Amino acid sequence: MMERSLAYDRAITIFSPEGRLYQVEYALEAVRRGKTAIGIKAANGAVIGVHKEATSPLMDLDQIQKIYVVDKHIGCAIAGLHADARVLVDFSRVQSQINLITYGEPIDVEVLTKKVCDLKQNYTQVGGIRPFGVSLLIAGVDSQGPQIFTTDPSGSYWSWRATAIGYNSEAAREYLAKNYKPTMKLMPAAVKLCIDTLRQVVEEKLDEEAMEISIVDTDKREFTQLTKEEIRSVLV
Amino acid sequence: MMEQSDKHRLMSHTTTVAVRVNGGIILGTESQATMGYLVASDTAPKILQITDHTAMTISGSVADAQQLVNSVRAIAQLEALEKGRELSVKAISRLTSSILFRNRMFPLIAMLIVGGVDDEGGHIYMLDPLGSMLEEEEFTATGSGSVVAYGVLEDEYRKDMSIDEGKQLVMRSVNAARKRDIASGGSIQIAVADSKGVEISRESI
Numbered sequence: 248m249m250e251r252s253l254a255y256d257r258a259i260t261i262f263s264p265e266g267r268l269y270q271v272e273y274a275l276e277a278v279r280r281g282k283t284a285i286g287i288k289a290a291n292g293a294v295i296g297v298h299k300e301a302t303s304p305l306m307d308l309d310q311i312q313k314i315y316v317v318d319k320h321i322g323c324a325i326a327g328l329h330a331d332a333r334v335l336v337d338f339s340r341v342q343s344q345i346n347l348i349t350y351g352e353p354i355d356v357e358v359l360t361k362k363v364c365d366l367k368q369n370y371t372q373v374g375g376i377r378p379f380g381v382s383l384l385i386a387g388v389d390s391q392g393p394q395i396f397t398t399d400p401s402g403s404y405w406s407w408r409a410t411a412i413g414y415n416s417e418a419a420r421e422y423l424a425k426n427y428k429p430t431m432k433l434m435p436a437a438v439k440l441c442i443d444t445l446r447q448v449v450e451e452k453l454d455e456e457a458m459e460i461s462i463v464d465t466d467k468r469e470f471t472q473l474t475k476e477e478i479r480s481v482l483v
Numbered sequence: 484m485m486e487q488s489d490k491h492r493l494m495s496h497t498t499t500v501a502v503r504v505n506g507g508i509i510l511g512t513e514s515q516a517t518m519g520y521l522v523a524s525d526t527a528p529k530i531l532q533i534t535d536h537t538a539m540t541i542s543g544s545v546a547d548a549q550q551l552v553n554s555v556r557a558i559a560q561l562e563a564l565e566k567g568r569e570l571s572v573k574a575i576s577r578l579t580s581s582i583l584f585r586n587r588m589f590p591l592i593a594m595l596i597v598g599g600v601d602d603e604g605g606h607i608y609m610l611d612p613l614g615s616m617l618e619e620e621e622f623t624a625t626g627s628g629s630v631v632a633y634g635v636l637e638d639e640y641r642k643d644m645s646i647d648e649g650k651q652l653v654m655r656s657v658n659a660a661r662k663r664d665i666a667s668g669g670s671i672q673i674a675v676a677d678s679k680g681v682e683i684s685r686e687s688i
Contacts, residue, residue: 348581349577349578349581350562350570350571350573350574350577350578351573351574351576351577352571352573352574352577355566357566357567358565358566361565390602
């Protein structure tokens with residue numbers, strides 16, 4: 248016999264009798280299976296780090312990019328379906344430039360997050376399409392200081408001092424809650440906490456080859472990827 | 484030969500002035516609106532508030548300027564709600580200049596001065612009908628009376644003037660234009676923009 252709920256997950260625009268949107272919840276499941284990404288707000292900047300893993304030994308890990316630059320001062324990590332994420336990253340990049348041309352100022356991190364979430368929300372309400380199976384972890388620096396936001400497939404977003412998305416994110420958030428201090432400096436304290444958290448939830452021996460770390464500080468306001476040497480110097 | 488922008492400048496039968504002082508911006512205009520040789524109004528408002536801390540002087544076609552200001556006000560308000568804080572003076576100027584540029588095939592005849600105070604202090608931007616945007620560090624003037632007003636400003640402007648001194652200077656320069664420029668007249672309107680906001684007043688001469 249068919250389960251009662253099954254009839255309500257054939258199209259996303261249909262609520263179940265309990266008021267749930269099953270397709271959106273399934274999209275969240277795609278996020279939970281994604282690689283772990285960590286974001287931390289420090290006193291003088293923000294850091295995001297992701298776990299990288301080769302599905303085959305022939306894969307060239309150096310060429311795989313898991314953190315995207317959106318604008319000079321903003322970047323994001325993703326958890327979930329990569330192809331879906333690319334669409335959102337392209338959209339974010341265009342929105343950043345529209346803001347720059349219209350107002351002559353770089354876009355605020357929250358304004359950008361909101362625009363991405365407006366798009367995501369639309370994909371939970373319009374017929375004939377499916378939600379984005381991806382969460383973004385957006386980091387940047389604007390006139391309000393360093394910022395970390397996460398978005399989910401429903402179009403909700405949250406601001407964080409430190410957070411994680413993707414595989415084992417609950418454990419990562421617990422570890423962050425225990426070890427986070429709002430006064431910590433970006434280098435090396437916040438970067439170190441970011442790496443430690445990744446190691447805690449993925450595996451102990453994670454080295455600089457299996458992670459990607461990017462930072463943005465309040466002085467230069469430039470979102471940049473750390474080199475392997477820079478990551479190693481923090482690990483020691 | 485006269486450049487196109489010069490023609491626009493003289494087309495606006497007005498005097499508007501902006502001066503940067505310590506802690507704020509002073510905007511000033513006279514209040515005469517003309518239709519050919521007819522004085523259509525001698526109490527025309529030519530300083531319009533855009534946000535709490537930014538105002539704009541208008542000159543040229545009153546209709547074009549008013550519609551432009553209505554649009555800019557609406558967009559600035561929406562964007563402020565989105566951002567959770569007010570737009571900067573630069574952002575408002577840039578927004579206005581892109582609207583002007585977008586319409587350059589059928590331009591809005593408006594010479595504008597945007598003045599206000601934001602997190603980075605006081606700013607003055609001058610915009611022309613085709614969308615050029617120039618920041619002025621000290622003072623600026625537009626309209627047919629600007630040549631007269633500039634004479635007073637060039638002579639009496641000092642850096643680090645107080646708000647009161649700036650107000651007096653703007654009054655004197657607009658008053659000179661009011662007397663000597665045939666297209667300027669009526670009373671004087673002054674707007675003071677500082678960190679507390681914009682205050683627009685009509686001054687008796």
